[in-house]
Amino acid sequence: MSFHAFFLPIRVSGAVRFLLARCVQLYLAGRRPYGLAAALLLLLPACTTTLPPVPRPPARFADLGQLVPPQKIFVLSDGARLPARVWAxxxxxxxxxxVLHGFNDSRDAWEGPAPFFTAQGFLVVAPDQRGFGQAPLRGGWAGTERMVADVKEIVHQLQAQYPQLPLYLAGESMGGAVLMLMMAQPDAPHVAGTLLAAPAVWNFGKMAGLPxxxxxxxxxxxxVTGRELPVHVVASDNMMALARLYYDPLTIRATRLEALQGLVGMMKQAAIAAPRLHGPVLCLYGDQDQLVPPSAMGAVWRDVPASVRLDLIPGGHHLLLRDRHGDRVMRDMLSWMTHPGTWLPSGGDSAAATWLAAGEGESPLEKQDALLPVLPAALDNLAPP
Structure with a gap:
């Protein structure tokens, strides 16, 4: 088959098709800097502008498709209304x-770990971020600046509503990147602590991000959906958690290229912002993370202020809190919030120090295949039959 056949479903000029096809040829010839280009090219045949329908789970797993109504609505300064779930x-x-969710996810991302924290006396609030869940601009990209401003407004509203309670911030993946950017600002809000669970950080080189x-x-x-990638990405070892993510009506299963580009830009900004983080911070990372590579996280860990606690979770995947052993992550988070001066229960402090001392995460980014961030649609083959 001609490489140009990859591009027949999209109306682009012959010159563009030739240049893009050449990227694939270079990739297949072993030219790894073109990894992102090749991945994108393999996505192109399925490009469409029509959102796929919400899939129905099998009858015996009907709860996986449950739509849980929000318990709270945050009204922001521009009139936007962000729904949120609350666990008391x-x-x-x-x-x-x-707590903030990741890319294409929703407020439901925290329904698994939330009961653990409420059992310890914590009030958990999980909003949909703008562009995701049932928030405005679903499927679009509001822009990094707007998303950070949204969270800052929510923080101020919660501090005004609960002035007597210490406020912690926790973000998974993209949510972690948003928190990093907010907490790196000179006027970052004063909070009791910030917890970053596999934050989406990756300082892509100029050429890697060009395609x-x-x-x-x-x-x-x-x-694009992610199904067309010629790779098998494991976001978690918890099949039922992945199935819930896929069948959840709030999950976005097809991603606009403008949103994907926005995420990549945010990841780069978050990586660059790492040295300027304010306040107490705990950063968690799994050594089996296939979405944020060791080189990307290693670069951030070497740049963060000395006050930032690093926590490496052996065997942990990108969706750390949803792994089968996600309770290790929750216990570390709880310990850090309640007894910040003690060693983490999992031993993640020592594991992180050993990981860095052994030179893990030091390989140049240019030598790694630049894979696209995972899209929930790519997980459909993991759903129960």
Missing amino acids: PSGPPRALIL LRVLSSLFPRAL
């Missing part, structure tokens, strides 16, 4: 945790 402890709360910039400029509304 049985007694008076000892502290409050504002996506070109495609997102040419076809900003085109949708």
Whole structure:
């Protein structure tokens, strides 16, 4: 088959098709810097502007498709309304945790770990971020600046509503990147602590990000699903958690190229912002993370202030809190919030120090295949039959 056949479903000039096909040829010849280009090219045949329908789970797993209504609505300064789920402890709360979801995910990302924290007396609040879940601009990209401003407004609202409670911030993947950018600002809010679970950080080189910039400029509304990638990405070892992510009506299963480009830009900004983080910070990372490579996280860990606690979770995947052994992550987070001066229960402090001392994460980014961030649609083959 001619490489040009990859591009028949999209109306682009013959010259563009030739240049893009040449990227694939270079990739297959072993020219790894073109990894992102090749991955994008393999996505192009399925590009469309029509969102796929919400899949129905098998009858015996009907709960996986449950739509849980929000318990709270945050009204922001521009009139936007961000729905949120709230999990309250049985007694008076000892502290409050504002938790943020990852890319294409929603407020439901925290329904698994939330009961663990409420059992320890924490009030947990999980909003949909703008562009995701049931928030405005679903499927689009509001822009990094707007998303950071949204979270800052929510923080101020919660501090005004619960002035007596210590406020912690926790973010998974993209949510972690948003928190990093907010907490790196000179006027970062004063909070009790920030917890970053596999934050989406990756300082892509200029050439690695070029193909996506070109495609997102040419076809900003085109949708990709991730199914076409010639790789098998394991985001978690918990099959039921992945199935819930896939069947959840709030999950976005096809991504506009403009949103993907926005995420890549945010990841780079977050990596660059790492040295300027304010306040107490715990950063967790799994050594089996296939979405944020060791080189990307290693670069960030070497740049963060000395006050940032590093926590390496052996065997942990990108969706750390949803892994089968996600309770290790939760216990570390709880210990850090309640007894910040003690060693983490998992031994993650020592594991992180050993990981860095052994030179893990020091290989140049240019030598790694630049894979696209995982899209929930790519997980459909993991759903129960």
